Amino acid sequence: MSRPYAAARALGRHLLLLGLSVLIVAPFAWMITTSLKSFDKVHQPPYLVPEQFEWSNYPQALAAAPFAGYYLNSVVMAAGIVAGHLLLDTLAAYALARLRFPGRNAIFLGLVATMLVPTFLTVLPAFDLVIRFGWFNSYTALIVPRLADVFGIVVIRGYLLSLPMELDEAARIDGANRMQILFRILLPLSKPALVSVAVFSFLFAWNDFLWPLLVTSDDQYRTIQLGLAAFTSKYGPYPHYLMAGTVIAAVPAIAIFMYLQRSLVRGLAATAVKE
Amino acid sequence: MGVRDRTAEVGRRLGTPITHPAVQRAGTAPLRARRSYRRGDLITAALCLAPALLVIGLFVVYPLVATGLLSLTSWDGISPDRPFVGLDNYGKLIADPAFRNSMVVTVLYGLGVSALSVITGVGAAALLNSAFRGRAVYRTAFFLPVVTSSIAAAAVWRYLFDVSGPVNSALQRVGLGETNWLGDPHLALVSLTLLTVWKQLGLNTVLYLTAMQALPAQVYEAAALDGAGPWQRMRHITLPLLAPMTFFVVVQALVVTFQSFDLVYQLTAGGPMGGTEVVGFLVYRTAFVTGQFGYGATIAYAGFALVFALTWIQWRLGGKDQT
Numbered sequence: 001m002s003r004p005y006a007a008a009r010a011l012g013r014h015l016l017l018l019g020l021s022v023l024i025v026a027p028f029a030w031m032i033t034t035s036l037k038s039f040d041k042v043h044q045p046p047y048l049v050p051e052q053f054e055w056s057n058y059p060q061a062l063a064a065a066p067f068a069g070y071y072l073n074s075v076v077m078a079a080g081i082v083a084g085h086l087l088l089d090t091l092a093a094y095a096l097a098r099l100r101f102p103g104r105n106a107i108f109l110g111l112v113a114t115m116l117v118p119t120f121l122t123v124l125p126a127f128d129l130v131i132r133f134g135w136f137n138s139y140t141a142l143i144v145p146r147l148a149d150v151f152g153i154v155v156i157r158g159y160l161l162s163l164p165m166e167l168d169e170a171a172r173i174d175g176a177n178r179m180q181i182l183f184r185i186l187l188p189l190s191k192p193a194l195v196s197v198a199v200f201s202f203l204f205a206w207n208d209f210l211w212p213l214l215v216t217s218d219d220q221y222r223t224i225q226l227g228l229a230a231f232t233s234k235y236g237p238y239p240h241y242l243m244a245g246t247v248i249a250a251v252p253a254i255a256i257f258m259y260l261q262r263s264l265v266r267g268l269a270a271t272a273v274k275e
Numbered sequence: 276m277g278v279r280d281r282t283a284e285v286g287r288r289l290g291t292p293i294t295h296p297a298v299q300r301a302g303t304a305p306l307r308a309r310r311s312y313r314r315g316d317l318i319t320a321a322l323c324l325a326p327a328l329l330v331i332g333l334f335v336v337y338p339l340v341a342t343g344l345l346s347l348t349s350w351d352g353i354s355p356d357r358p359f360v361g362l363d364n365y366g367k368l369i370a371d372p373a374f375r376n377s378m379v380v381t382v383l384y385g386l387g388v389s390a391l392s393v394i395t396g397v398g399a400a401a402l403l404n405s406a407f408r409g410r411a412v413y414r415t416a417f418f419l420p421v422v423t424s425s426i427a428a429a430a431v432w433r434y435l436f437d438v439s440g441p442v443n444s445a446l447q448r449v450g451l452g453e454t455n456w457l458g459d460p461h462l463a464l465v466s467l468t469l470l471t472v473w474k475q476l477g478l479n480t481v482l483y484l485t486a487m488q489a490l491p492a493q494v495y496e497a498a499a500l501d502g503a504g505p506w507q508r509m510r511h512i513t514l515p516l517l518a519p520m521t522f523f524v525v526v527q528a529l530v531v532t533f534q535s536f537d538l539v540y541q542l543t544a545g546g547p548m549g550g551t552e553v554v555g556f557l558v559y560r561t562a563f564v565t566g567q568f569g570y571g572a573t574i575a576y577a578g579f580a581l582v583f584a585l586t587w588i589q590w591r592l593g594g595k596d597q598t
Binding site for chain 2: 009010013014016017020021023024025027028030031034087088089091092094095096099100101102104107111114116117118119120121122123124125126128129144145146147148149150153178203206207209210214225228229232239242243245246249250253254256257258261
């Protein structure tokens with residue numbers, strides 16, 4: 001391949017990628033700059049960079065709805081779900097990867113099959129259970145029904161299977177029991193899998209909408225996404241507040257992704273390939 | 276498999292005789308210890324699996340069955356009695372224009388999202404599939420919408436595509452007329468489709484990128500020797516070899532569109548005139564807004580079965596000329 005030809009190809013590639021990136025990132029750029037415009041400037045004509053940055057939009061949007069409470073509820077729910085996934089998924093994955101018992105593969109396949117079940121085929125009776133248990137409007141309703149998930153089990157099990165069995169054998173001979181083998185030997189080695197499960201569980205919990213919408217009605221238990229949805233229907237005519245609220249709701253998930261993206265993207269690709 | 280066999284297998288896998296004293300001792304452990312270890316395995320496994328299986332059993336498996344039973348009642352979701360009506364709900368369904376509309380919307384949405392997901396995913400991955408500076412930056416940019424909550428993403432799109440929003444005022448400035456993106460039933464579905472594709476693009480790109488990096492280099496070298504250009508290599512080698520990933524991406528897109536709720540809720544609330552009322556949103560509206568829990572369950576069951584059947588047929592028809 002001649003050199004000018006290769007250079008032209010590289011240039012073309014960058015131009016295409018640049019165009020695509022601009023299209024993809026544009027809504028974020030508009031979100032941020034609109035959140036910093038004054039009200040009389042949000043409509044026409046369209047322009048990206050504000051002449052004057054109205055930082056006061058943020059405190060005003062924060063004061064217009066109980067965002068602090070929404071935030072706290074999201075943090076509590078996400079922490080509960082992440083902790084639940086790390087513990088329950090890990091225990092289940094350990095049994096499925098390291099222990100021998102009849103029906104092991106059947107249980108694993110059954111669990112994987114539940115991943116294909118669409119939410120709407122389960123949500124009505126699940127909601128009914130929450131009512132019957134008296135959990136409506138509580139952190140219990142937000143957390144307990146999602147304490148375990150199959151995705152985490154699949155990821156951790158896959159990782160545990162890649163660790164040599166000799167580790168367990170040697171530890172057992174040295175007198176370790178199974179829980180010691182799991183918590184002292186296998187889990188410290190499984191950090192990449194645990195980190196990606198924690199991050200995905202956090203993203204899932206933070207961005208979740210339908211379930212919290214169904215099982216809470218009181219602002220005392222409503223999460224940030226519900227708060228944002230309510231805020232958008234209330235402040236529709238005020239794009240500057242709306243976008244400030246949207247930035248507030250979207251930032252934690254984006255920040256965590258930026259911070260951990262390498263391990264995240266890799267973990268995700270690995271899981272998809274295994275499936 | 277006993278401990279002795281396992282030790283032997285470990286040795287085989289390592290390709291070296293095992294010299295670790297602990298493992299050697301394991302090989303000569305008395306039979307009784309082995310048996311009790313197995314029984315211990317069973318008890319430990321039961322205890323380890325119980326919490327996860329309880330949660331998933333109670334909130335996924337039981338509801339899956341219970342939805343089927345609910346679909347045979349006219350329960351309103353609140354009152355203590357759940358009148359059994361047999362298959363009445365399914366009869367009602369056939370004549371229900373809202374259900375028929377949601378089927379059409381769901382299928383169009385599913386086909387649109389899966390086709391565009393494949394095209395954009397392959398395209399973006401092909402552009403990113405070689406080592407060059409700035410690659411990680413592009414990948415991050417593509418991935419941003421994936422990690423943004425649907426509610427936040429749709430809030431921004433609703434503002435951008437509003438009749439008097441930035442998109443329209445930009446179009447007007449270049450002389451194009453006003454387009455009511457979210458106010459027209461057909462355009463609203465187009466907008467929802469574009470929003471969904473935009474949100475999933477990063478994920479599809481990473482999936483295709485992973486698949487492309489696993490393709491055998493020799494095939495490309497041979498093709499290059501035979502004089503195949505980049506376009507021909509893409510058309511005749513890359514795309515056919517990517518078929519399994521395409522299957523995964525399409526299934527993923529169909530699952531996403533069938534479950535789609537958050538985006539619809541926030542962008543259009545199923546409107547205008549049912550133009551974006553995908554089946555999931557109809558289930559929600561029927562059960563939780565109009566209080567027909569039993570009928571909502573019927574829509575969920577029948578809707579899923581129909582969409583599943585239609586996509587399977589589509590896949591069989593489309594699959595023949597693809598592979």
